[in-house]
Amino acid sequence: MDGDQVLRLVAEREAAARAEWLRLEQEAAQITALIEGCRREVERLAITREVLSGLVTAPEDPVPAASDANPVGDFAGRLLRVLAEVGRPMRCREVVAVLGEDPSVARHGERVRHRLKKLAAAGLARELEPGLFTLADDSGSPSG
Known part of the structure; x- marks a missing residue:
C-alpha cells in the first residue's frame, strides 16, 4: 500500500466517523426534545391531578361565601x-x-x-x- 492509498483510506474512515458523529448528535437532539416533552407532560398531569383531587376530595380550605365572617383555612x-x-x-x-x-x-x-x-x-x-x-x-x- 503506497502513501496515497493510506491517505485515501484514512480520509474515508474520517468521513464515515464524521457522518456517524453527526447522526448521533441529531439523534441526541431528538431524544433531548422527547425528554423535555415528557417532563412537561408529567408536570402538566401532576398539576391536573392536584387540582382535580381538590375538587373530588374535601377541600383543604373550603371557599367561604362572600358574606361569611369566618373566612378561610x-x-x-x-x-x-x-x-x-x-x-x-x-x-x-x-x-x-x-x-x-x-x-x-x-x-x-x-x-x-x-x-x-x-x-x-x-x-x-x-x-x-x-x-x-x-x-x-x-x-x-x-x-x-
Missing part, C-alpha cells in the same frame, strides 16, 4: 397574610417565593393561583389582571 389565611404584609399586587410566583416554595415548580404556582382565585371569588382578594392578585379593599369585603 390555614393555607388561604397564609396567602391573605402575604398579600396584606406586602401591601401591593403580587404575581403568583412572588407569593410562592414568599411562602418559601420553589416558584419554578409549576404545581406550587398552580396551587397558589387556584387558591387565590377562590379567595377572589369569595371577595377576600382581587385579581387585577390574570395572575396579579391583591387583598380586597375594606379588609376583605368584595370590591369591583
Whole structure:
C-alpha cells in the first residue's frame, strides 16, 4: 500500500466517523426534545391531578361565601397574610417565593393561583389582571 492509498483510506474512515458523529448528535437532539416533552407532560398531569383531587376530595380550605365572617383555612389565611404584609399586587410566583416554595415548580404556582382565585371569588382578594392578585379593599369585603 503506497502513501496515497493510506491517505485515501484514512480520509474515508474520517468521513464515515464524521457522518456517524453527526447522526448521533441529531439523534441526541431528538431524544433531548422527547425528554423535555415528557417532563412537561408529567408536570402538566401532576398539576391536573392536584387540582382535580381538590375538587373530588374535601377541600383543604373550603371557599367561604362572600358574606361569611369566618373566612378561610390555614393555607388561604397564609396567602391573605402575604398579600396584606406586602401591601401591593403580587404575581403568583412572588407569593410562592414568599411562602418559601420553589416558584419554578409549576404545581406550587398552580396551587397558589387556584387558591387565590377562590379567595377572589369569595371577595377576600382581587385579581387585577390574570395572575396579579391583591387583598380586597375594606379588609376583605368584595370590591369591583
